[in-house]
Amino acid sequence: MLIRIINFFRGYLVIEACGAFLERFINLAIKSKIYLWDIEKKEKNKAEMKISIRGFHRIRKAAYRTKTRVRIKEKRGLPPYLHKRRKRKAFLFGIAVFIAAVILLTSFIWSVEIEGAEKIEKNSIRDALRSCGIGVGVVKYNHDKRVIQREMMKKVPGLSWIWVDIKGTRAIVTVKERTGKPEIKSDDPCNIVASCDGVITRMIVRDGQKMVQEGDVVSKGQLLVSGVMEGAELQLRHADGEIYATTWHEKNGSFPLSKTESLKTGRVYKKHSVAVGGFSIPVYHFKRSPYKDADVSEKEYSLHLWGDLYLPLRLKTEVFEETNILKYDLTPQEAALYYSGELFAELEDGLSDGTKILDRDMQYVKTENGIDLKCMLTCSENISETREIEITE
Template identity: 25%
Template sequence: MKNSWTNTISGFSRIKVVGKYTELFLNRCIRENVSIWHIRRVGDETIVCYVALEDVKRLRPIVKETKVKLYFIERRGMPFFVKKMISRTGFVAGVLSFVAILFILSNMVWDVSIEGASPKVEYQLSQAVQELGIKKGRFHFLLPSVEEIQMKVTSEIEEATWIGVTLNGTTYHFNVVEQTFPEKQEPIPPRHLVSKKKAIIYDIFVEQGQGKVVPNDFVDKGEMLISGFIGKEGKMEIAPAKGEIFGEVWYKSNVSIPLVSEFSTLTGENKKNYSLSILNVNVPIWGFGKPEFTEYEINEYSSNFKFLKWVLPIKYNRKYFLEKETLIVEYSTEEARSLATQMAREELTKKLDEDAVIKREKVLHETIENGKVKLMIHYQVIEDIAISQPIIQGD
């Protein structure tokens, strides 16, 4: 007996054999390797069994030799099903059209919902979403991935702290968490203001408390700048020290720049490949082969097809080959020094507060080693050096 799946695909028939020599008929079938199974006797001269469709033609000479009669009772399998469906073209076309329409609708955007946003942010987000092409009637697989959408809309909407993006069925959901601003500051507890680093006092403004330093004083880390104790001895009161103390702080930076630099950049030329992945088997659609570019980088995107709520094992793949070129830039010593100075200044600025000002910079040491210009730079920076120190009971 063959495998049931094989039988279903290739087709088989149920037959009735009538005659005196039914046993002889069975023996001849076995000798000729005719596939028969489920043999059952239903009378003295009658048997019923199944035979593979591909072996039906081979029964004719055996029937003649054994002088039996053959009757076909039932036909099953894919060939008979297809033949039946062909005879019902209208019905089959209707079913296929219905499935195709469901498949298309399952892969289209039918709604975009935004939750947790104020009217202003909701409008801004709606505009950003439409610019990305997310609107009713667009196919999911032609749109950016959910992660890419989330990254882009979060960077564009400044008033939103976080925007979550999910795709549920045919609907994109955007959950917005807006920035919250403190309503009213809590009363400041009693405190001193002390120095957070070594510095020379540049300027001091005391709003509340007693100033303990004046411009040009040198202070160490932790040294008191404005005391929270106010009043005279015997009538001393505790208050939160307030004020601004700017000090001159020193920084050193070591930076090196190669005289010859090599870097890659995109030229703007590209090649696109589109394909379908069916059960992990890749089927090219457009843009066959690799590009003719010497250097390139690859960006790949994949989207699953859906049918109603089910994710199908079919993916629409987009592969972009972006041409790159390698550029070699040679700097003179003066150009390398200028670029190194600029880089060091930018790195220092990132570490400083917004109100800090670089007062002066000076190159302390310069060398050229192994094709690199190396600089040691000294900076004088004016910045706020005050930090609060709570007044503990008993001080």
């Protein structure tokens, strides 16, 4: 079977040999390493056989010595087929298009595989990769892997190593995660230190040596409960307890004496385009945007086959919603109230779980073209943090 495929690609001839000494002719041919196959005797002194094109050039000597007449009956295989059709332009064009299509389709990345990510979300790696220029539907050439590696290390926290390998149409991303600080188990010896500045209000110590009292002012990192028990003999314990303290969180910002509000007018302009790789071709509505102020939102739809095989084509819809921007002037008082809401929201986002807010305080100073605002939260929270005992002796 294999030999037939090879023969097809190399091309072969069907020849007819006429002569009185056909056996001798065949013997001479095979002695000079000419491969013959499908030999068939038609009638007396006449046989039909197949021969490679190169073999045919060398068979002359054997034919001459045995007085055999050799005639080509038919040319078969790929080279003669193409030779015969070399003047058919559409046919040649089709072949060229086919080859171009194969080259084109194999020069895109069709799938991104991420290996070795357990703690880090694969989607966040995927998004970061896309912003570094690696994604489904992107041309696979001209990527500087070292630059990608450097960028990815900056963008994705928790990576200790990353490498992108492009194999065929797949991008294989190998990831090594950073191993976090070793967690302190519930019975390992440890200290408790303060996780932030504050004034201690309440202490519940289950194990360990108290180092501070209620009402003490502590700073971040200060030892609160020691795991080292000094008695008759030195003991290392797992310090355990809850330390509640009053803490202060502060945030500053400068704001103008005005606020802007945008109102949608209800007029919408949609722009559709087809994106191939990095280019996008507008399909309908070619202008950038007809409105002065607009809310822009973008929707993308990747075309894919059978769920997983993404084509390098994306349908993109940009929606421009016209808005009227209204600007209000504010008194310093009003501005402080309006913008303190933002600052307090930011502060509250940064608080750890279980924190109670006791008081909100806000101060502002009027400046040349706005206000300087200072917001402060007074909270009650658990500031205990376990820390390994450092042996200094």
